[in-house]
Amino acid sequence: MRLRIPALAVLAVLAPALADAHEVTVKGVTVAHPWARATPEGAKVGSAFAEIKTDKDTSDRLIGISSPVAGRAEIHAMTMEGDVMKMRRLDGINLKPGESVVLKPMASHVMLFDLKQPLKEGDLVKLTLTFAKAGPIEVEGTVEPPGAKGPHGFDKQPVDDSMGAVHGDMSHE
């Protein structure tokens, strides 16, 4: 749904509802603040992020990611080898009780491959994170500008990022 209403008016009216939609909890596992980065025209690869939290009595394992905008999605870790940043695919991420794992730029993240359309700033992107015990958790995140470091309202840092542009060119093992 696209509404042509001044952005501030929309924010004022929808802020409480959005806060809820941004956080989904299933069986003690919470996925919060999902977002993705806008991609250039013609790009086939994008990246998405979210925070995953477990309550104090819950342990689980993230075992899969999917999105309707991508043919395939993977969980990636990022490591520095000397001056070279490398990404590698993770089979999953273990979550201890009371843990918070933030998927974010320059850290573990979601890669979206075979994008069916460019991710445009302001669009909403569905992500399904599948957990071993909690099962699939579906969230909907906003598409932020290419250099964004966090979701709306959390991105307080100046935009200075080389990764957004070159992400698709980085070496994948």
Ligand SMILES: [Cu+2]
């Ligand atoms: Cu990656």
